[in-house]
Amino acid sequence: MATIVQKSSTTALTGSPKRWRWPKPGRVLTIAFLTFFALLTLMPFVWVVSTSLRTPAQSFTLPPKWIPVDMDFSNYARVFEEIPFWNQIGNSFVITLSVVAGQLVTAALAGYAFGRLKFPGRNILFWLVLATLMIPGQATIIPVFILISRVFQMNDTLWALIIPGLATAFGTFLLRQYFMGIPDEFEEAALVEGANQWQIFHKIYLPLASPGLAILAVLTFNAKWNDYFTPLIFMNTKERFPITLGIVDLQGYMATGSISVVLAGIVLSTIPVIIIYIVGQRYLVEGLMAGGLKG
């Protein structure tokens, strides 16, 4: 039913505001198709929020109530009782922001070097970086685990999730493309003005590559914040978990935990990513769309 209501209202929107005409059948079908899938993607979000606001006893009632009626915030309070939420969300922030900052630094430097500086062995080294892009994380996780736990003795610390993520082949490649796209004239002008090489990089080229830096930051934030596999391997102590592990923890053994509480946890853990997305949206969508052409 909801589909039909939505459909008629949205087609009305696309019609000319002055003279209303019957829309062409092709356009109605397009809008219906798009709206159907928009509903499919949005409905779980609505369900999560409305169920998280329902008393645990009511959480499985059918037919599902899409509009939160109970407005019971006690589930949110219980999230804080059942898992060390502040610890875990804090861990997620520390891990994610450290990795984002680290990747921005290492990838900006390396991307600039590969894109704009000339030195013997540059091409071979760049191919080496590209080759590592093809190695899936799982193919290396066992040796990385041994390295982290035996050699570096960092197992079950946040370092275990930060240090291996600081260098990035993807980010280096992405930023190299940005630096290569900036004309040489800026550098020539800066040299005439008496700028040194570091100033040319730091004051001129780095700001010009900021859209690329923004895309890298948003994508890395999203990937690291949502990472489940790596912390699952490295972390044992609940106080040191990132929030992704905490959420699954809320489910309890054999998923016996209260759904409403789990969903409240999901809502809380998703808010930071949504905020980052709103801030970085422009760069992210444009950047990904531009990425499509390089295929």
Added chain:
Amino acid sequence: MSSSAVEHPVGRRRNPIVQWLAADTMAGIKRQRMLLGYLFIAPTIIGLLIFVIGPMLGSFGLSFHKWNIFRPPEFIGLANFERLFADARVFVSFKNTFVLVVMTVVMLEVLALALALSVYRLANRALSTFYRTAYFLPVLLSGAAVAVTLGYLFNRDFGVINYYLGLLGVPKISWLTSSDVVLIAIAITTVWRNLGFTFIIYLGGLSSMPTEVLEAAEVDGAVGWRKIRSVILPLLSPTILFATVTDIIKMLQFFDEPFIMTRGGPGDSSRTVVMMMYESGFGNLDFGYGSAIALLLFAVIMIVTGVQFYLSRRWVFYG
């Protein structure tokens, strides 16, 4: 900029290194840029050597050993691989992974392309922004959160999905507890989370198509389906290749969803390759065997990607 080396008189150079790097000659600038190049790539190269290239070689070495951390590693030649190719569970996990890859990638590419074509046709700005945002939202969630949420929606008795299917007269389906449909439920879950990403890449490909070509095609009478088939799809083929290759690579590494939703069950019917590797390596502490599974997966990824690029020469059109 008064400190710049450009203004330094020649006589003020003191030590040979400073002289070698002096910026008042082109050769000096070149040397500076060379040195800076090595300095700038050092953190990335060192990081990748320690945490990607070294471990990759380590995996290779480990796969010829028997090792469980407590006792020293023991060289056993190809025994891990012999065991691997005889292991029925590994075979099942590869089969499950392939089934999941085929289902998710077909659904992803077809749906994302159809949605992108439809949004691209929309003249209304606000409406296309709305759809773009709606489709992209699930990408922001973690695989863990999505698996947990859709796990509830797929519940046999209390799940929303069976409720609505029930209204349409479909009898209750044991989405997560029947080996016949469990992979379908997991595939749908994964498609739900990843659709927006593939969609945005296709929309990007569409938006960057040269408008002159499209207009010329219309003048020549190519409209509707014909225009899509003979003009848009060939122009979009590099993007299709890019999206398909990256999606296949991503899906071959299936882990979060089946691990959280079903733990690989019922039986082994939703166990994926990475889950097998995780259980051998970190569950049974059989690092050698785990590494052998990881290497086999890596080889499969390389082969599948190579075959795709080879076949793409027949259908991808680079303007």
